[in-house]
Amino acid sequence: MSDIIQLLPDAVANQIAAGEVIQRPASVVKELVENALDAGATEITINIKDAGKTLIQISDNGCGMSPTDARMAFERHATSKIKNANDLFCIRTMGFRGEALASIAAIADVELRTKKVEDELGTFIHIIGSEVKTQEPAGVNNGTNFLIKNLFFNVPARRKFLKANSTELKHIIWEVQRVALPNPGIRFSLIHNGTPVYELPAANYRKRIVDVFGKSLAQSLVNVDEDTSIVKIFGFIGQPKFARKTMGEQFFFVNGRFMRHPYFHKAIMQAYEQLLPPDSYPSYFLFLELDPGSIDINVHPTKTEIKFENERDIWPIVHAAIRESLGKHNVVPSIDFDQSGSIDIPVPKRSAEGIRFPDIKINPDYNPFDTDKQHSGGSYTPSSTTTFREKKNLDNWEDLYEGVQLKIKTENEPVAVRQSVDFSEARAEHFTGKKVLQLKQRYILTPVKSGLMVIDQRRAHERILFEQFLEVLKSDSVASQQQLFPQTIELNPADAAVLRSILEDLLSLGFDIREFGKDTFVINGTPGVLDVTSPELIVEKLLEEYKNSPVDARTKAKEQIALSLAKASALNYGIDLKQEEVDHLIDNLFACSTPNFTPDGKKVLNIIPLEDIEKGFLR
Template sequence: MSDIIQLLPDSVANQIAAGEVIQRPASVIKELVENAVDAGSTDIKVIVKDAGRTLVQIIDNGCGMSETDARMAFERHATSKIRNANDLFAIRTMGFRGEALASIAAVAQLELKTRPHEQELGTKIEISGSKVENQEPVTCAPGSNFMIRNLFFNVPARRRFLKTNATELRHIVNEFQRIALANPDVTFSLNHNEQVLFNLPTTNLKQRIAGVMGKNSNAQLIPVETETSVINIHGFIGKPQAAKKTMGDQFFFINNRYMRSPYLHKAVTSAYENLIQADHCPPYFLFFEADPSIIDVNIHPTKTEIKFEDERSVWKIVSASVREALGKFNMVPSIDFDQTDGIEIPTFRKDEPVAVPSVSINPDYNPFEPESTRPSTSRTSSSPVSSNWESLYEGFETSGDDFWRDDEPEAVILPSRENMEEPESIKQVTLPSSEGSDRTETGTLYFQIKNKYIITSVKSGIMIIDQRRAHERILFEDFLKNIQSGASVSQQSLFPEEVSFSEEDAILLREINQDLRIFGFELQEHDNCTFAITGQPSFIKNVNATKLIDAILDAFKSGEVDPENEIKEQLAAIMARNACMRPGEVLSQSEMAELINKLFLCTAPNYTPSGKTVFSILDNEELDKRFR
């Protein structure tokens, strides 16, 4: 039998490695910017075109590379950070495997210009699909300048799997934010299609968070500072009111390396128990400092998952640190023992005489006397009450005419139904039944129970309607009708509200701005990701436009909205769910009548847009069974 096992060519091996390391343009930025940080750069510029499909350029002022190092950096497993296996357990740098540049060069057209600070000439290298096409001396600035063009040009299947430019740009922003947050002492900038998205000068951590996440986040931060023998923690957590339904503002860093940890995420959220809603998540930016020997960063190809030697202890420390920070800033109920008018606890000394406790009483007090004739004097005594207590009941001896007799009890008179006031939790209204409709009987009563359900009688039994879901269904179909007819009307705001978003949210808002305009939203973008809401849908009442837009953005980020499908219908469902009446809302008779009539004019009154049941019928047979 002939030999069939062969070594893969370097170009093929590099493409396989690229499948693990380079998943999208954001992966290129992650690898190269982390290398720039490791090179000691103090100023890093990221330039992107067409969300990284056409160009990704990273310019830094780091240490640069010599001619030999520049050529060797593109070989597989070539690194300056690992010398032996023991070094894997003492890693404090970002990259260390030595596969990033080889993987990028395998699936793109790459150009590198680099020069050490102590040399006058630098080196220029051009590589396409792992093949070195040119290498020559060049005059350039100290540091490194990487230009990656036409990513996945030789792997068209991978290129077809890339998402829309807006989606890929959001991934780029996410990777950029993680590195920028971990290095506030480095100046960062991000440009996309000649538009400045981020310009972050050197600053402290709190200001860096505000620069990355939006200026409104600054007032929502609570500092965390803990030092233990296992791990040190510093950073910031968000106030309970800053919690959101979707994740995105949660960051863990270990030795300045971003990491994911669902286990430690639960440690943080457990500290917010009873402070936020169950389906909400608080923002946090927590930095861990630990001995590299107690962590393992080499358990995942992207190096974002970290394994701790003693995870249980770390969990307890994280949870206690967050609870302590919330308590210090009065985010949780606490007893203040520093009050000047605090509780005085008496002390007992052996040499002090023990006095018999005394009470102040008035033995002449008669509760049946008018207040004006009562004696106002009182005396302090430790003796029992005087024995003339029988005098209190003088005048109560009566004949049978004054009080009821044992053999003839007085009848208890109940108020009539006409005079009885109904409880607020039950309201009724009589609705005329539609001609040709068998859903209700003529003169049917509608009852609102617990400010949540509307109950009515139908021919087949009893119908129970969820009023909030009914309103959601009505709004959804109203949105669709307005879209189809193009009749959406925007109510202009006399004083437009200005709202600041993070760069990720701003990118998404620019993408869906035209769709929001169809519903009646009018948004004008100002500088620094600030938008002015100049108009909102006219038929939405008592709804905060900012919260409604936040809910739409959260739906996009959580994947609830699929941009590949009909986006207008999905937006209509989200807006209907967030614009419908609040839970527990009390309805007047006219409001209840209008709600029920509109519901049964809908094309599908049975279910909400998400498929939840709007009403249920308890049939007559089931009612009969319950009373047998």
């Protein structure tokens, strides 16, 4: 029997490694920019076309490479950072594995131009799919210049699953943010299809954060500075009143390296406890410095997951540092112990005008034994107008829900198994103000035949708006409500790039938004189906939702726009609804094609069975 175990060819091994290291164009940007930082660059320029699918060019003014080093850099596990296994436990450089260039060269057309300051000539290398096509001396600038063309040209399956350009650009912007924030002394430029996205001059940490995320963030930043024998923590956090409904401005850095750490994130969220609006997230940009020997960054190919030797000791330090910073800036409510037992009742001045004491009105003709003038048993007799309204609503609801079966997904059951709720019992009187209750300014409660129906008012509004926007997209003409006074909105470079990528779809939805200078837009009109009092707020919320909801394909882009706009425009919790508003919301909800779920699959309503209610009263 012949032997069946064999070594993989280098080209195949590199492609396998590329599957872990290079997942999308943003991965290439990350790896090459990190190499530029390790080379001592003070200026780094990132130039991309078609979100990196066509071209990624990274140039720097770092130390450059000799001809031999330039060729060796493309070999697997070739690195200048590691000499022995012990070096893995005291790493301070960004790259160290020696996999990046080999992986990139395996799945792209790569050109490298590099030169050391002391050399007269530099080196030009051309590699396609791990095969070296050219290596020769060349007259090039000091530093290193990489051109990565036709990414995944020989791995069609991987290229096929790349997302829309707007999504891939979003990931590239995220990677640039993660490397630019901890390196404020380095100048970064990001250019997409010839248009500058970022022009970040060398600055301090605070200025770099503002340059990346926009001037609006400057007023919310609170300084954090805590130095202990275990860890040094510095950076900035956002004031609670500026918290956002979606995540995106939460950053941890350890020794200059970006990391994800849910455990430390929880420490921050607990520090903000009872200070944040519901479902909100504070901004934070925290830099941790500690002994490299007490962490392990070699646990994931992308090096964004880091293990700490003493994370349980660091957790309370992070928590206390945030609380202290909030307290120093009078964000945490203070307690005056001298007044802690008193009750502060304002006393009006004697000369105060307009103060009237309550009058006591007495009906001298009142006779409790005169039953002809009293309502029996405390019952309520509606007026003729009310009776007509109730009857009209009853007819409408019975016509609307006659024979309708609402399908509710039950827990621990497959999707095919459904519980049916008959809406023939959802009588109009349930929605006339006597049997409808708004709970905690969040839920709408009403009895149905099988128990109690609970509707999430915001999710219901999301479903309604989503279906309205989809109908608008299908129509040829869209009504746009022009603003009497056009609103100007200034965005950070990343948000401006996202807005440009979806501007055409927003126009089809009824928005009239025009670019007005660098990263500035004018909102002239909004969709007529929206009751918009603050157009700029709607656009900002739309961008937040869109950035955090990736689009799978271009054909899904308009549907994603409709979903993001519905989320951004839906009524918030904490709002009292009038009776007619409740009626209108319920009418429109059950006229939807899928009233029981939001467009992204969350429950809009729930039925609490009568048996469950009765069980609560059993001893």
